[in-house]
Structures are given as structure tokens and as C-alpha cells.
Amino acid sequence: MSAGRPLVRVVAIGVLPAVLAFAAVYALRSGDGDGDGGSDRARPARTAATGGPPAPAGASGQPAGSTGPAGAVELAATLSGTAYSTELTFEVPEARARVSPPEWVRDCVRFAAWARDNGGVPVGPEPVHTLTLRARRSVDVQVAAVRAVPVAQVDRAGEQGPWVELACRDGVASPAASPPGRWRGGGMPHPLAAGQTLEVPVELDGLDESGGPVDPFPGGVSDYRLRVELEVDGVPQTYNLRDGDRDFRCCGRITYMGYQAARYEWTLAPARALRYCAELRYTGKPPPRTCGPRAPA
Secondary structure (H helix, E strand, O other): OHHHHHHHHHHHHHHHHHHHHHHHHHHHHHHHHOOOOOOOOHHHHHHHHOOOOOOOOOOOOOOOOOOOHHHOEEEEEEEEEEOOOOOOEEEEEHHHHOOOOOOOOOOHHHHHHHHHHOOOEEEOOOEEEEEEEEEOOOEEEEEEEEEEEEEEEOOOOOOOOOEEEEEEEOOOOOOOOOOOOEOOOOOOOEEEOOOOEEEEEEEOOOEOOOOOEOOOOOOOOEEEEEEEEEEEOOEEEEEEEOEOOEOEEEOEOOEEOOEEOOEEEEEOOOOOEEEEEOOEEOOOOOOOOOEEEOOOO
16 A cells, blocks of 8 residues: 555646646636637627628738728729710700709709700710729729610600700819819729728710620610729729619710700809700801890790
8 A cells, every 4th residue: 555655646637737737728728718709719709790890800911801902992983975066955844954953953964964864865866974983991993994784775656756965064164174182094003092982074985895896875765774894902893874763874965967955054153044046947057046045944
């Protein structure tokens, strides 16, 4: 019996440090979970499930909450003119052109929206759009291509003419240069800071994906959407855009060989006024137009 006691003491001395070390590690791990209701493994899953804050930026330098190039840029588009003019004009029935816009229409931007809502068809076969880009984080953006994708032909057989041109005048001259905050491209990536907004006027590409010529509006009036190809931090991204909650529309026509339709021009500020230009029928060179004030309907 006495010969076994030294062996018991040796075993106890060898095992005790291991037991104490295990107890210390267990206590530390349990302490980390206090106040969180679970272990370290449970926390990331719970955060993701409850929509908690994203993990902070790591050694890669990616911003917190970054979802990659696809989520780096918000994009919208508006119709802003044609390849020949920055003025938006619409083809409408004459009776509609004489109706005074509602009180909330106080500038030509709102006038254009009101005209489209009331069936006005933008005039001109080569529409120009303004892309509005908003960066969610610091990013380099390049517009690679902008194409029109026809959705449907518009049947206007039930609408009554005569058809005239409707336009809005702000009463001030257009600036000779692009206003601040606008960018006309140049084929190079454009750096944007987080939260920065940029407006980019763009024409439609005349080539399809295979490099062949394309005419998205062969005739008549069509509804269409924009397919915009961006390069976001060098990664291609494609966006399909509408005109707010509706499709874009093209192309009204009010000028033919030897004929120009009558024109109605609204000035909204400082006082509302309607100007009327009579239609022209001619052979050879078109004569000067005769214009004057007209009382609204």
C-alpha cells in the first residue's frame, strides 16, 4: 500500500495543471458569451438574421457594408432633348395644347412630365437622355453603352387631330456650357465619392452588341426602355431603365416635306402666357413663321 502512494501523488501532480488549464479556458469562453446570449459562433448568424450593423472594414480595405460593384451605384434616366436640341417638344392634339397646365407646373421640367402624363409624344427621332448616377460608396464609373429596347408600338388610331407641336419656354437663355455637376463623358472612368450625384447626358448608341447598325424606331410611335451598360470599378454592369413609373416614348413627328405643324409655346414664369405659331405649307424654302399671343382654352 505504501509503495503506491508516491505513484498517486505523481499522477495527481501531472493531471491537476491540465484540469486547471481547461477550467480557465472554459471560463474565458463563457465570459465572452455573457451579455450576448450565446457563443461566438451564434453571434454572426444572429446579427445577419436581425439586420444588425455590418462588419467593419477588414484588412482588404473594402468599405463597411459594401455589396460589390452591383450595389455601388444607383441609376435613373430622364428624357432631356434630342441630338439637335435641348428643348423638349411634344406632339399633341391641338385642343390639348391650348389647355393651361395645372398650378403645380411651374417650370419646364414639370411641364415635360405633365405633357407626357397627358399623352404627349416627344418629337424627334434621336432622343437624348440624362443619366443620374448616385454613388453609395467611393467608386469609379464609366458609361459603356446606352441602347433603346422597344417594348410596343403605340396605336393612335383612336386619337383625334389636328396634331400640333407643344413646347415650354423658361424665359431665360440656355447656358453656353454645361452647368456645374454635369459630365459629358470622354470615354474614361469618372471617380465618385460616397453620396455624390452626377448627371450624364447621353445619346443612344447606333450599333448593336454585334457591331451592326440598328434603328430602334423604324417608324410610328414606340414605347421603349433604356439598356445602360456601365463599368463599375472595372466590372461590367447592365441596368434596364424606365421613365419613372412608365416606359419612354418616341418619336413624334410634326414636320414633313413642305409642311410644318402649328406650334404652341407656354411661358410659365413670371406670368403665364401662351404663344401660337401658325402652320406652314410651302414649296421650296420654308417662309418665316407668324407667331403671336393666344388666349388659353
